[in-house]
Amino acid sequence: MARPAHMASGDEVTALMKARQWEKPEQWTMTVQHWVDIVGACTETPQYKSVMEQKKTVNMHDVCRLFVKPWSEGTGCSLAVLMSREVVCNAQLMVSHCWGEDVSETKESLLQHAVRHELPMTVPIWFCVFSNYQPEDGVGPKLEHQLALEPFASVIRNPSLKAANGGHGMVALHTTTDDLYSRLWCVHEVERAIVEEDVEIKASMSQKYIDLMVGRVEQFLGLGATLNDCFRAAGVQVQTAKARCSSKDDEEKLVKLILQQGNGFDGLDKVVEDFRREQLPDIIF
Known part of the structure; x- marks a missing residue:
């Protein structure tokens, strides 16, 4: 199975690269272009096309199983480290996402954000599927670590x-x-970002997502609904307290962290609603 052109092979992995995966997560980065190259390599494979044919969508669970683990297994390095090799950069952009997302829509959303905010393709980013070492093979750090x-x-x-x-x-x-x-981890990311000074939080949406959201708002407006009802119908409003985590221990830990903040889940709901509303076309208002 063809790997991305710039990805280090097992023979090319250095001690410095392996050591990097054990500490300082903010340095498990790759560039936007590296991310695009990884996804591009995935989409060209028979495995990707087979999943697409069967399910009509490919998500990050599929990508991790079919590509991330096989490409990184035995190296002790995440795909991000394999792509950036010994070029060590702290993340300048944190990409918050969920694993059930459609890969093509994810790519569209990320690149739209880069264009909208004039980000160079060389910006170092952090994307958990590619930044964490996923294989659990005893060569690199376990996910628990x-x-x-x-x-x-x-x-x-x-x-x-x-x-x-x-x-x-x-x-x-x-x-x-x-x-x-x-996904409670995504809620946690927003919670951490809003307590940090000078960390901007933006949303970027696929065109399909925007079309669905706008369509619901316009439908409810046409039926005489209040703007508040329109936002609820379109999913602009959110109840972050409903988010779940696959691990009960992780869930309890994250909920405690959120509740320690002054506004708790209500404050997070407001932040999410605000940056989702920013994506709605002006004509709706």
Whole structure:
């Protein structure tokens, strides 16, 4: 199975690269172009095309199983480290996403964000599927070890993410195939970002997502609904307290962190609603 052109092979992995995966999660980065190259390599394979034919969509669970684990297994390095090799950069953009998202819509959303905000393709980004070491093969750190380093919080509080230092904050990618804030880790990312000074939070949505959202708002407006009802109908409003986590221990830990903040889940709901509303066309208002 063809790998991305710039990805280090097992023979090319250095001790420095392996050591990097065990500490400082904010340095498990790759560029936007590296991300595009990885996804491009995936989409050209028979495996990807087979899943697409069967399900009509390919998500990040599929990508991790079919590509991330096989390409990184035995190296001790995440795909991000394999792509960036010994070029060590702190994340300047945190990409918040859910694993059930459609890959093509995810790519569209990320690239739209880059164009809209004039981000160079060389910006170092953090994307959990590619930044964490996924194989659980005993060669690199286990996910348990990596999560103990609080990777999401570490990335968000790192100075390179802040606008004053030329950082680009966090972008939350929205697609039609999964609800970003049904995943408690995504809620946690927003919670960490809003308590940090000078970390901008933006949303970027696939055109399908925008069309669905706008369509619902316009439909309800046409039926005489209040704007508040329209936002609820379109999913602009959210109840982050409903988000779940596959691990009960992780869920309890994350909920406690959120409840420690002054406004708790209500405050997070407001933040998410605000950046989703920003994506709605002006004509609706």
